[in-house]
Amino acid sequence: MQISRMDAGAALISSLYGSSYQDALERLGEIAPHFRDLIVEVIAGTVYTRAQLDQRSRELVAIASLATLGHALPQLKVHVAGALALGWTRSEIVEVLTQVAMHAGFPAARNAIMAAAEVFEAQQILDQKVPQ
Template identity: 40%
Template structure:
């Protein structure tokens, strides 16, 4: 598969999750690290998000959990909480996903993720 095709597939996959995010990602990186934006689209979305077996809801649930576990990822968590809502996860499912992580990673990271989610939820209803 050509890189151009991978890029187009990645853009289409990201558009299903968050239509404005693809352009935003590419634009934010174009003057400093355009290859990083391309890698995100080609690899993460073109190669990984389009694999069979898991649907986009499951992929976004895993993604927000992974970002929560890393900590200090509020901008990316914001994008993927929006994406999770866009592909059908509910606010309650997102919060429950975070609560499930408390015994394994602790309250501070979960509280930070809940704070980011609260901001996303408020902004989406405003």
């Protein structure tokens, strides 16, 4: 029996982002259940489960994309936490955001780094050394 895209998306979200994102999805579902379902089924259950990229790579793509937008810092924090859960280091994430500055500008990268720092602090990994 094949798992539904909704179930696959829910499982992926739970494994990568944990209960805090589940709470956000529940709140979103109270306001806009169809929109919440699109996130779970289409983004997580269809796109994020495709075999062409692994989950680790997808998280870095998401981080770079969201940082480039410059106005999606809550979503960026979710993906920074997901990247950390998948084994990316603080140093690697900061390096991705540093490269974002070359393409999206220093203000977008600075804001993204500060948002990522909130996740690092919450996970108590702010003291890792970052190469200069």
